[in-house]
Amino acid sequence: MDGLFHFPEATRHDAGVAIWMQRHTGELGRIARYWFDVMRGCDNDVRELLHDGHPTACVRDAAFGYVNAFTSHVNVGFFKGAELPDPTGLxxxxxxxxxxxxxxxxxxxxxxxxxxxxxxxxxxMDARL
Known part of the structure; x- marks a missing residue:
């Protein structure tokens, strides 16, 4: 076991992600869409799916990031975030x-x-694979 979240069902453009984006309107939806698009732009072959009800971005089949909208904020999350350099403390x-x-x-x-x-x-994540 490699400790990664593998999603072989992830696709280049997931219909569930598109529906999630359409349902999340207003400023929170705009923020989530913007940052998920940044994740999509990391590589021509980023895959995506809904995992635990929120858009998740993958390198091949391994999840590296997600967005989720709450009532007053959006989380931009990372599956191996504890190991990332974070010089600005975000x-x-x-x-x-x-x-x-x-x-x-x-x-x-x-x-x-x-x-x-x-x-x-x-x-x-790409290096881990």
Whole structure:
């Protein structure tokens, strides 16, 4: 067992993800769509699916990131986030592996740092495979 979340059913464009995006309107939906699109842009072959009810991005079949919208914020999360470099301290959480960045409408975020985390999560998962 490699400790990764493998989803062989992940596809290039998952219909469930599209429906999730359509259902999440307003500012929270916009934030979630924006950052999931950044994950999709990491590589021409990023795969996706709904896992535990939220959009999840994969390197081949291994999950590296997700977005989820709540009532007042969006999480941009990473399956191996505890092992990612985070020089600006964006990551939150205390789990063994997973970490997330909490985004709230109207609150600034260091976009370059979050883009770097997403790229690092993709590259880390790609190297693990």
């Amino acid at each position: 990551l939150q959480g205390t789990g063994k592996s997973m970490r997330h960045v909490k985004l709230r409408p109207g609150e600034p975020v260091d976009e370059n740092a979050l883009r770097a985390l997403i790229a690092a999560a993709w590259a880390d």
